[in-house]
Amino acid sequence: MAAPQADRFDSVILPHLDAAYTLACYLLRDEHDAQDVVQDASLRAFRYFDGFRDGDARAWFLAIVRNCCLTWQRRHRNDRLTVPLAPEHASAAQESRETDARAIEASERAAINRAVAELPAEFREIIILREVQGMSYAEISTVVGVPIGTVMSRLSRARKRLASVLGASQEAN
Amino acid sequence: MDCAACLELLDADFDDELTPDERADVRAHVAQCADCARARDEIAATSHALREGLARYAAPDVLKARIRGALAEAETDDASETRASHPSVIPRHWLRLAAAGLVIAAASSVTTFGVVRDRSASRSVQDQVLASHVRSLMPGHLTDVASTNQHNVKPWFNGRVDLSPPVPGLDSAGFVLDGGRLDYVAGRAVAAVVYRRRQHVVNVFSWPESGADTRMSAVTAQGYHLVSWRSDGVAFWAVSDLNEGELSQFVALFQHGGAEAKR
Numbered sequence: 001m002a003a004p005q006a007d008r009f010d011s012v013i014l015p016h017l018d019a020a021y022t023l024a025c026y027l028l029r030d031e032h033d034a035q036d037v038v039q040d041a042s043l044r045a046f047r048y049f050d051g052f053r054d055g056d057a058r059a060w061f062l063a064i065v066r067n068c069c070l071t072w073q074r075r076h077r078n079d080r081l082t083v084p085l086a087p088e089h090a091s092a093a094q095e096s097r098e099t100d101a102r103a104i105e106a107s108e109r110a111a112i113n114r115a116v117a118e119l120p121a122e123f124r125e126i127i128i129l130r131e132v133q134g135m136s137y138a139e140i141s142t143v144v145g146v147p148i149g150t151v152m153s154r155l156s157r158a159r160k161r162l163a164s165v166l167g168a169s170q171e172a173n
Numbered sequence: 174m175d176c177a178a179c180l181e182l183l184d185a186d187f188d189d190e191l192t193p194d195e196r197a198d199v200r201a202h203v204a205q206c207a208d209c210a211r212a213r214d215e216i217a218a219t220s221h222a223l224r225e226g227l228a229r230y231a232a233p234d235v236l237k238a239r240i241r242g243a244l245a246e247a248e249t250d251d252a253s254e255t256r257a258s259h260p261s262v263i264p265r266h267w268l269r270l271a272a273a274g275l276v277i278a279a280a281s282s283v284t285t286f287g288v289v290r291d292r293s294a295s296r297s298v299q300d301q302v303l304a305s306h307v308r309s310l311m312p313g314h315l316t317d318v319a320s321t322n323q324h325n326v327k328p329w330f331n332g333r334v335d336l337s338p339p340v341p342g343l344d345s346a347g348f349v350l351d352g353g354r355l356d357y358v359a360g361r362a363v364a365a366v367v368y369r370r371r372q373h374v375v376n377v378f379s380w381p382e383s384g385a386d387t388r389m390s391a392v393t394a395q396g397y398h399l400v401s402w403r404s405d406g407v408a409f410w411a412v413s414d415l416n417e418g419e420l421s422q423f424v425a426l427f428q429h430g431g432a433e434a435k436r
Contacts, residue, residue, distance in 0.1 A: 134372030
């Protein structure tokens with residue numbers, strides 16, 4: 001017996017696993033929870049795979065991941081206070097680029113990650129899909145399940161909030 | 174267009190999501206309205222800070238192994254349910270071992286090189302190029318020399334690989350140079366030049382290869398697009414998750430820019 005599931009994992013899910021994991025980390029703000037949810041989402045993606053025809057596999061998979069995150073949160077709503085992830089996971093590629101401005105940059109990065117972690121979920125997810133995943137409005141609309149106009153206005157409001165928070169923290173420095 | 178209408182569309186303009194007419198209206202207004210120009214600059218600065226500053230998370234290997242294991246398990250469950258008269262001949266713990274083996278195979282395929290010929294040769298090079306691309310996306314693996322300046326990146330390869338790869342500046346076309354990296358494909362050290370568009374990474378691998386020039390050929394594998402060609406005794410592979418249109422646009426610019434630089 002061949003292992004078609006494993007093949008499909010490689011071709012369909014694996015290329016988007018980092019994107020899925022990143023989204024789950026931001027939505028759940030906990031890496032262990034994110035791993036559980038991404039695993040669950042991957043299995044669901046396979047169960048529904050026949051329902052996926054051609055199209056954007058990443059948006060399709062991220063929509064499943066997002067739903068799993070929301071389900072998970074409903075189930076665990078009162079379990080814990082939200083603790084934003086520490087920004088120490090910022091990629092090493094970025095870190096290697098730091099020069100003398102290292103300390104300032106690190107504190108700016110921490111402020112940015114904190115500001116995003118504190119956004120309401122409906123803004124946070126759109127910021128991640130656009131600014132981290134580089135998705136188009138149409139792709140984001142597929143993942144989040146809202147019209148493109150809503151994507152546009154939420155993104156605009158989210159950036160405005162972040163601009164005022166980041167602007168304020170810069171003045172405080 | 175008044176300020177209220179303009180402000181509503183500024184983000185979409187920045188994200189390149191407007192129709193040409195809308196874009197023209199917005200830009201005409203911004204050109205003569207200092208307030209809206211300020212708002213536009215703020216959007217650009219915020220977006221830039223977010224892209225640079227937001228953490229990215231790489232799915233840990235243990236998660237991949239868990240998913241493969243769970244899939245193998247789900248498959249045997251399905252098989253035993255739907256084909257009760259044909260019980261699976263593979264004991265479940267074998268499948269788990271197989272799943273673990275796959276992970277190890279995926280990890281080691283990067284360092285295993287066999288003697289390969291003909292079609293399987295290019296297939297194998299394709300696989301290796303793709304594996305290198307995917308590996309390069311892991312945190313800390315993308316560039317050995319991080320620089321947006323082509324005059325820093327190109328000399329860096331001197332003495333490290335046996336060619337001087339073209340490193341055209343393509344900023345104006347929206348492909349920003351990210352740096353260079355030494356990589357290993359088909360049993361040899363190769364040059365990898367890294368560009369970015371939005372959050373998409375383009376790796377351009379190159380190494381000396383005898384033979385006549387070949388035209389671009391494109392394939393898609395595992396959700397990535399790969400374009401390969403040979404020119405002046407150098408084999409090139411460009412890999413990205415950019416859509417095919419943008420990647421071929423990139424390759425055309427790269428070839429043009431590379432030829433330009435040589436002159």
